[in-house]
Amino acid sequence: MELGETTLIIALVLSVYALAAHIIGIWKKKNELFDSARIAIIGIAVLTTIASIWLFNLFITRNFQYEYVAIYSSFDLPMVYTISAFWAGADGSLLLWAWLISIYIAVIAARGKSYDNLIKHAMPIVLITLTYFFYMLLTVSRPFRQLDFMPADGNGLNPLLQDPGMLFHPTTLFWGYAGVIIPFALMMAGIYLSDDTWTYRARRWALWAWLGLSLGNMFGSYWAYTVLNWGGFWGWDPVENASFLPWLTLTAFYHSTMIQERKGGMKFWNILLILFTWELTVYGTLLTRSGIIASVHTFGESVTAPYYINYMVVVLAATLVLVAWKYNSIQSKKVFESFVSREASFLYNNWIFIASAASVLWGTTYPLLSEAFRGYKVMVGPSFYNQVNVPLGIALLFLMGICPLIAWRKASVSHLNRNFSKPLAAAVIAMIIAFPLGVRDFYAQIAVAGSVLVASTHFIDISRIVNKQKKLEDRGVLKNFGSAFWNNRRTFGGYMCHLAILMIIVAAAGAVVYEKAETFNMRIGGTYSVGDYDFKLTGIDQYTKNNKDVTTALFDVSKNGDMVLTDAEARMYHYVKQESTNVKPMAYTVGVDDLYFSAQAITADSATVKIKVMPMMFLMWIGGFYMLILGILVSLSTIVPIRQKRVSDDVNINQNIKKITAESAL
Structure with a gap:
């Protein structure tokens, strides 16, 4: 038998076994079944790796008897693009997605100490998805399908895909796409078990997926800038939007989990955000691979569209049924005491991200709706997206400047005056100075003011953190800063990401307004x-x-x-x-x-x-690649403890010491 499909068949069998072992193990409470399932999961990753290496080998050796290789490569195609042709089509991309998911769950399975009850209930969700992907790879999306003859040469790769961006843009996006399934599975398990710790366990995986999506979007932006002929960095192309949508909702989720962590609030909202993120991830894959929307990024017509749609419907229905069943256990405590507070600022943050996601989703989907109801597609141009998202971006910029210093629960007038008078004064002064220097456009002035406000409030908060460290142990300026940085890696990492976003906004304003x-x-x-x-x-x-x-x-x-x-x-x-x-x-x-x-x-x-x-x-690429990566890696290095006393529907739950480090173990 053919090696690639043989390994996928065995992987499918193992995934079905691992799924059954988890279900029976949960039902019968037999730990030995979980042990064998963990071995099967590691075997799935090994087999999927073998299948992927085999597909790489087929491309490298130019084996055109395989239909997928013949379609996307040729003898004259440079080797670097021959390798990237692996994910040039829908079939190879699905294999890449399944491969990455299998590696992620193998990492979890290999760390046996973290394989607790929450993971045991989450793993079947991932295994169902992986089983479905293997089924598609063996039936409707077959990268190892062979032709009845050996072509003299292949078709070659689309010239637009013969660019270094092809090595990085799709792979980082699928790194993020594969990572999103883990928080989704943890969410489903958490609802079923009435275990609120799922958000703590999901946060690091969400951040890992967010890094992949962020880099994927940045690589895509740079690719468009250096390959497409219109001279821009973001064209609101439907498939660009498809990868941007889960980034928006995942960003909202990461911020809103802080409210659940500290106050026991926004539980239901966090569930919806992870559900939307996973659904939008699959929706983006549907757009990219089905050919239902015209785009320079699409891979052409495909028979897989109904399979993705069916999967999305089942996921949505299953989640809603589970939420309805367990609704009483996921109700949040009321935590919003004032419209002017840290809690409220996180809520406003989420509203902005969701409003942006809704507008992008509408603009991206409208061509399908117009075709269904009018008989022809009406494409939505960049002007629509800009009219909606530029004001939202400005609001987000100023909110990013407010959040670090505003008080929890309720901010008094004296508190606002004490914390924001100097940053606001600095923002106004910056606008005044910028005007005679030629910065006179309204949006450019707003960008200057917002940027200075963000930089000022972040600097003030960092100074406070360093001063606290100094009071504990004064070891000199650099050592005090280093200790403060290390002891507050999550905060500093978040601020570095904010700085990266700030640089991107300034770059976009400068390039668009003063081009x-x-x-x-x-x-x-x-x-x-x-x-x-x-x-x-x-x-x-x-x-x-x-x-x-x-x-x-x-x-x-x-x-x-x-x-x-x-x-x-x-x-x-x-x-x-x-x-x-x-x-x-x-x-x-x-x-x-x-x-x-x-x-x-x-x-x-x-x-x-x-x-x-x-x-x-240049600020866009510095901010997007260097500061963003560094900020995320700093944040990922932080162990965020599960609080021993947290609020959950008026009940104080005492956490076991082992659960305090659960996120680290995962």
């Missing part, structure tokens, strides 16, 4: 000015690289008479096999500006090129 763009035609030796920069066309070059012919226009760039860039390129790629000509935009950072070159046409002695000058774009 200068011109499209012009010039002959070799000609010069054209955009903003403060002079662009001189110095030559035209042509060469062949890998599987494409490259034509490039070369520019020297000067600013105020000083040369700042030489041999800047505006490229066009021609792929002979696909008979496709694609523009390859090039971006160069000069000082605080990005110079963006997009060739429209190139002849032997002239070029038509669109050039953009986009201020502050």
Whole structure:
């Protein structure tokens, strides 16, 4: 038998066994069944890994007798993109998703001490999903389907996918997609057992999934910026939106769990957020793989759409039935005593994220609704998303500046004056200073004020934390800060993520509001000015690289008479096999500006090129990649204890010492 499908068949059998062992073990209370199920789970991960390695091998050896390999690769495809072709189609992507889920649950199963009652009840949810995925991989989404003949060559990869972004964007998104199933399963188990500790156990997995989704969206943004010809970093493309939706709801969940942790509130809300996150994750997969919505990212028509829809319906129905059954045990204590309090700020935070998610979901789904009711698709343009989400983003920016310093329960007038007078004054002063410097656009002024407010309140709170550490043990400025940082890693990690988001907002405001763009035609030796920069066309070059012919226009760039860039390129790629000509935009950072070159046409002695000058774009990539990763990793290193006394429907539950470190063990 064929190796790939054989390993998947065995993995399917083991997943069914592990599922049955968990159900019978819970029913009969037989621990030996859980031990054998854990071994089976590890075996599933091993088998799925073998299947994945085998698919990699088929691509590397160009075995075109396999239909999936023949569709997405060819002899002339560079090896790096041959490897990335693994997840270029729906079948390989589903295998990648199942592979990552199997690894995650194998990690949990291998750590036997953490395999407590909550995990035993959560694991069947994951195993049902994994079993369903294996069934799809063996029936309707088969990456190991063989042809009756051996093609002379394969079709090759879509030219738009032949980019380094193909290595990172899909893989990090599926890292996040696979991670979301764990908090969802813990939520279902927590409801069934009336165990509120599920939020503590789910938080770290949620953060891990959030990191994957964040990086996936950032890689996607950078990919669009450097590959697509329109010269932007986010186009509200339907499939971009599909990965953005679970990011929004998961972000809301991570913030709202703090209210449940401290006050025993928002329990039902947290359940809904995790349900929505998992449903939106599957919905995003449906959009990407079904071809039901037009997008530059979609993988084409697929027969798997009904399977994803059926799964979503079953998940929604099962969750609602379980919630209705256990409703009395998940009612929250009333914790909102004032509209002006830390608790209320978290609620407002959630409202903003949900409002944004609702608008994006509506805009993304509307083409389907219009086709169903009108007979044709009506696409929603970026203007709709911007009109809704820009004001929401501004509100979120200011709320991010308020949260660190506002009091719990109720903030008095004296408290507000004491904590916010200086940050607000700094924000106003920054707006005044920015005005004569050329920052006069309304949204740019708001971005300046909000950014200074956020930076000020975060700095004040960090100073307070460091001063507390100093009172405990004064060891000098650097050591005091280091100790405060280490002892408050969760807070500092969160603030680093806030700083990353702040940098992204500033970059977006600068690039959108103060962008200068011109499209012009010039002959070799000609010069054209955009903003403060002079662009001189110095030559035209042509060469062949890998599987494409490259034509490039070369520019020297000067600013105020000083040369700042030489041999800047505006490229066009021609792929002979696909008979496709694609523009390859090039971006160069000069000082605080990005110079963006997009060739429209190139002849032997002239070029038509669109050039953009986009201020502050470098902050987006610094904030998005470096600060975000560092902040999340710092947060993940923190053991968040389950409180020994927490409020749950007027009952104080004394936690066992072992449960205090349950999250760490998981």
